[in-house]
Amino acid sequence: MDGRDKPGHDEHFYLREAGAASMRVRTEIWVRAYLRRCQAEAIPVYVGRRGDEAAGAVFICVNRLDGTVALYGPAPAGLAETETERRWVSLFGGKPVGVAEVQVYLARQWDFDPDVWVLELEDRAGRHLLGDLIIEGEG
Template sequence: MRIKSEIWVKAYLRSCQGRGVAAVVVRRGDESAGAIYICVNRLDRTVSLYGPAPAGLDGGDSERRWVQCFSAGVVAEEEAASYLARQIKFDSDIWIVEIEDRAGRHFLGDAIAEE
């Protein structure tokens, strides 16, 4: 069983802040099961965006797994904002968390899945 989205987000925010990195909830989603998107703002008008990995990956039933939303990795802020707006139209329960890190670190560890 996967932990609730709200609890995961709170823990992620603490983890980032414990490393001295600013992290905020840009959009609050469903507290129990909302999909979570992590936006890494590099403070140069570019971002990396991570979203939920497709269902069926190893460990996906109990652990959250992530994929990069853009094959290029880093995109303009506007492109990421447009992508997230489309995701909100599809699922209004999503969470969006933004961290600011010039080095582009996501702090998701080995939870990044390869597609």
């Protein structure tokens, strides 16, 4: 009896113990699901830049339609919770900034990693639908 039949057991423990690699959903699949979710909430969204289908980093720009944009990017690598699920940080200290500032930031990201995706939403309320996937205190 290895404890797997007991309530509350952590089946992922056995996978980690066996040395199985953590797997994350392919970026293209995650993007498609995110686009559908935004569309279901009537938030206009489009792919501003298409990156690597398997593992490209994703940045989410929320245009508040007042000349400002909130930008969300991938959480730093190495955090335990980022191994299988995408986590996010609010960039620019969590404050909306001008479009030009976001464009400069993203251009630097593209120079560093040409496989980056950029998703652009338009929402006056600033909704991003990332919920509790944002890690506070970063950016």
